[in-house]
Amino acid sequence: MEQKGIKKWDILENILIEKLVFGGKGFARLKHENEDLDWRVIFVTWWAIPGTIANLRVLKKKKSFLDTQIVDIVKKSDIEIEHPTNKYGMSWGWKWINIPYEEQLKIKEQQVKEALNIVEQKQANLPFLPIERSPTVDWYRNKVEFSFWKFLSARFWIEEHFNLGFHKQGEFSKIQDMEGCPLIDELQNEIYREFKTFTKTLGLPVYDSMRWEWFFRHLMIRRTHFADEMMLLFSFNPHYFDTNTKLDKEEKLWLIKEFLIKLADKYTVIKSIYFSHNPNKADVCIGDLELIYWEPTIKENLQWLSFNISPTSFFQTNSTWAEKLYSMVLNYAHKDDLKNQTVLDLYGWTWTIWMVFANAWAKNVISVELVTSASKDWEKNAKLNNLDNISFVNAKVEDFLDKYLKDWKKADLLIIDPARAWMHPDALPNILKFNTKQIIYVSCNPTTLARDLWYILDNSDYKIEKIQAMDMFPHTHHIETIVSLIK
Numbered sequence: 001m002e003q004k005g006i007k008k009w010d011i012l013e014n015i016l017i018e019k020l021v022f023g024g025k026g027f028a029r030l031k032h033e034n035e036d037l038d039w040r041v042i043f044v045t046w047w048a049i050p051g052t053i054a055n056l057r058v059l060k061k062k063k064s065f066l067d068t069q070i071v072d073i074v075k076k077s078d079i080e081i082e083h084p085t086n087k088y089g090m091s092w093g094w095k096w097i098n099i100p101y102e103e104q105l106k107i108k109e110q111q112v113k114e115a116l117n118i119v120e121q122k123q124a125n126l127p128f129l130p131i132e133r134s135p136t137v138d139w140y141r142n143k144v145e146f147s148f149w150k151f152l153s154a155r156f157w158i159e160e161h162f163n164l165g166f167h168k169q170g171e172f173s174k175i176q177d178m179e180g181c182p183l184i185d186e187l188q189n190e191i192y193r194e195f196k197t198f199t200k201t202l203g204l205p206v207y208d209s210m211r212w213e214w215f216f217r218h219l220m221i222r223r224t225h226f227a228d229e230m231m232l233l234f235s236f237n238p239h240y241f242d243t244n245t246k247l248d249k250e251e252k253l254w255l256i257k258e259f260l261i262k263l264a265d266k267y268t269v270i271k272s273i274y275f276s277h278n279p280n281k282a283d284v285c286i287g288d289l290e291l292i293y294w295e296p297t298i299k300e301n302l303q304w305l306s307f308n309i310s311p312t313s314f315f316q317t318n319s320t321w322a323e324k325l326y327s328m329v330l331n332y333a334h335k336d337d338l339k340n341q342t343v344l345d346l347y348g349w350t351w352t353i354w355m356v357f358a359n360a361w362a363k364n365v366i367s368v369e370l371v372t373s374a375s376k377d378w379e380k381n382a383k384l385n386n387l388d389n390i391s392f393v394n395a396k397v398e399d400f401l402d403k404y405l406k407d408w409k410k411a412d413l414l415i416i417d418p419a420r421a422w423m424h425p426d427a428l429p430n431i432l433k434f435n436t437k438q439i440i441y442v443s444c445n446p447t448t449l450a451r452d453l454w455y456i457l458d459n460s461d462y463k464i465e466k467i468q469a470m471d472m473f474p475h476t477h478h479i480e481t482i483v484s485l486i487k
C-alpha cells in the first residue's frame with residue numbers, strides 16, 4: 001500500500017523504538033492519523049536501543065515498512081548505560097556497547113525464539129535451553145586489523161593526513177580513530193597507540209587505496225587467549241620507494257624493525273613479528289611475508305588441543321567462546337559408540353570442531369570445506385596433536401554429499417555449520433539420506449536455521465531434542481544457535 005503523506009528524508013517525530021530485530025535494526029511502529037499508515041513498521045539503522053524515543057529520518061520508503069535513521073534522541077532508553085571501559089564512542093564493531101550485557105542476552109534469546117516461532121507448527125513447545133553467555137564479555141577479540149588512512153572532508157572541515165584505526169562501516173573512505181578499541185585488551189590498545197605515535201614521526205605518508213600509492217597500510221595484532229602469545233604484522237606498500245628514490249628504503253624499514261623489536265623486548269608476550277610487503281590493490285593486509293622476529297607461528301590451546309596460528313591462519317576471533325562452542329557441540333553428541341563412528345563435519349572451516357571430535361576418539365572424522373586456505377594448516381595441526389583419524393575434503397558440501405552417497409559411503413553423526421547466507425538446496429535432501437541417529441546443526445543465522453529445520457521436520461522423522469542460543473560476539477548483533485536433532 002502506498003504511504004501517502006510520507007516522503008524520503010521526512011522526519012518522524014517522537015518514535016518509540018520497541019525492540020531490536022535480527023541483524024541489529026531497531027523496530028518501531030508509526031502512529032499516524034492516516035489509517036493506511038497507522039501502525040506501519042519502521043526499521044531503524046544505527047545505534048538503536050530498545051526503549052529510546054527518537055526523531056527519525058526516512059531513508060527508504062517501501063511498501064510495507066520504512067527504513068530510517070536516528071537524527072535526535074528525544075528520551076534515552078531506561079536501559080541505556082555508559083560502558084565503563086569504552087572511552088571511544090560508538091562504532092559498528094561494538095554497536096550494542098551501551099546496552100547492559102544481561103539485556104543483550106535477553107534480546108538475542110528473544111530473536112532466536114521469534115525466528116523459530118514458525119517451526120512450532122511442525123513441533124510444538126520447542127525445547128529451548130536458556131541462552132549461553134560468552135565467557136568473556138569485553139576484550140574478547142584475539143585478532144584485530146587496523147588500517148592507516150587519511151581523511152579529508154571539505155564538508156566537515158576535517159583534514160587528517162595520518163591516522164590508524166577502523167574503516168567506518170558503510171563509508172569505507174573514512175577512518176575512525178578510536179584511540180583503541182574496547183574489544184581488545186589494554187595491552188593490544190597500548191601497542192596500537194605506541195605504533196601509531198611512532199609511525200607518525202617517520203615522515204612517510206599513509207597508503208592511498210584509491211590511487212594505489214604511498215606507504216603505510218595495516219597493523220594486525222593477534223593475541224591468543226589461553227596460550228597468551230602475541231603476533232604483530234605490519235603491512236606496507238614496497239613500491240613506494242620506487243618513485244621516491246631520494247628516501248633510503250633500507251634505513252626506513254630498519255627504523256620500523258628496530259622499533260617493533262624493542263616493543264617485543266618491552267612486552268615479552270610478543271613472540272612473532274612480520275613485515276608484509278604488500279602491493280595488493282585489494283585492501284588486505286597479507287602480502288609477501290617476511291618474519292622479522294622469532295617464531296613463525298603463535299600457539300593457542302583449546303579443549304586439550306594445541307594449534308599453531310600463522311599470519312594467514314583462519315581462527316575463531318573469540319577463543320573463549322570457541323572453546324565453549326566446541327565443548328557444547330561435543331557434549332550435545334550422543335557418544336556411547338563414538339569410537340566406532342564416522343563423523344562428517346560439513347562446512348568445517350578451520351581445524352577445530354572436527355579435531356575436537358577426533359580427539360574424543362571418533363573412529364574417523366571428515367571435514368568438508370569450500371575454501372582451501374581456511375584449512376590450509378590442518379595437517380600440521382593434526383600432527384601436532386597426534387591425530388590420525390581425520391581427513392579434510394576441499395569441496396562444496398552439495399557436490400561432496402552427492403558423490404559420497406553415490407559411492408555408498410556412510411556416516412554416523414553429522415555436524416552442520418553453514419555460512420550465514422544459506423545452505424545449497426541440494427544439500428538438505430542428501431543430508432537426510434544418511435539417516436543418522438543425530439544431526440547437530442550450528443547456525444549463525446536464525447532465519448535460515450528456521451527454514452532448514454522446517455524442511456528437516458517436514459521431510460523426515462527427526463525431532464528437535466534441544467535448542468540453545470549462544471552469544472559469540474558480545475556488543476554486536478551476532479547470534480549463534482546450536483540444535484540437536486534426533487531420530
Ligand SMILES: C[S@@+](CC[C@H](N)C(=O)[O-])C[C@H]1O[C@@H](n2cnc3c(N)ncnc32)[C@H](O)[C@@H]1O
Pocket residue numbers: 316347348349350352353354368369370371374395396397398417418419420424444
Ligand atoms: C560458519 S563457518 C564454519 C565454522 C566452523 N565449523 C568452525 O569450526 O568454527 C561456514 C564455512 O562454510 C564454508 N562454506 C560456504 N559455502 C560452502 C559450500 N557450499 N561448501 C563447503 N563449504 C562452504 C565457508 O567457507 C565457511 O568456512
